[in-house]
Amino acid sequence: MNWLIDNLWALWLVTLLVFAVIELLSLDFIFLMLSGASLIALLVALTGAPFWLQVVVFCVAALLMILFVRPLALRHLRKGPPDSLSNVDRLIGASVVVLEEVTARGGLVKIGGDVWSARTDGAPLSPGQSAQVQKIDGAHAVVGLSAPGTTSPDAAS
Known part of the structure; x- marks a missing residue:
């Protein structure tokens, strides 16, 4: 347990991977945004920030990515006329x-x-x-x- 407390980056890495796998199954960009937020929290953890700050950074990053990055990604993905067949x-x-x-x-x-x-x-x-x-x-x-x-x-x- 002490190892996990000393190495919280590993928790964020596992979270990142879990969200990435879920995204591969769902393909709706929500879990991709959460995976990106986990990456940011992992980087904050590597700087030695306390756990509460890591969680706050994760939450803020996830919210911003879902509100701003996801719509841009969806718009880019759906380029072309809406009635085009594929x-x-x-x-x-x-x-x-x-x-x-x-x-x-x-x-x-x-x-x-x-x-x-x-x-x-x-x-x-x-x-x-x-x-x-x-x-x-x-x-x-x-x-x-x-x-x-x-x-x-x-x-x-």
């Missing part, structure tokens, strides 16, 4: 080229240069035929016939 959502409606016959059981298509496993809920599609992504179901693209005249230059790349 990940697989942006593939819905994309034109594809059938590489291997696509049936209800499976097949292969090329979406923007990437080869995807695909299936269709309608008629089978032949190799070389153009189609359109209707939805993404796990690791499969569910495709159907394109509307006439719809082609995408990136589907064939």
Whole structure:
């Protein structure tokens, strides 16, 4: 116990690591700010400040970081138009080229240069035929016939 009292920096280091792990699980920047406040308190502890001052510094730093740094970080993270699609959502409606016959059981298509496993809920599609992504179901693209005249230059790349 005497060792812990003499080495309070170790307590702040453990606190920092615990908050960092929780942040990795939650991804909401609250625990990242608490982790940063723990780092500041750790630095204060290394200067030999009393424990009560370390706690006050931690609290003030955490409050300031949550009120001022977190909103800036969130704003930076959410750059771009709010209605922009990401990940697989942006593939819905994309034109594809059938590489291997696509049936209800499976097949292969090329979406923007990437080869995807695909299936269709309608008629089978032949190799070389153009189609359109209707939805993404796990690791499969569910495709159907394109509307006439719809082609995408990136589907064939």
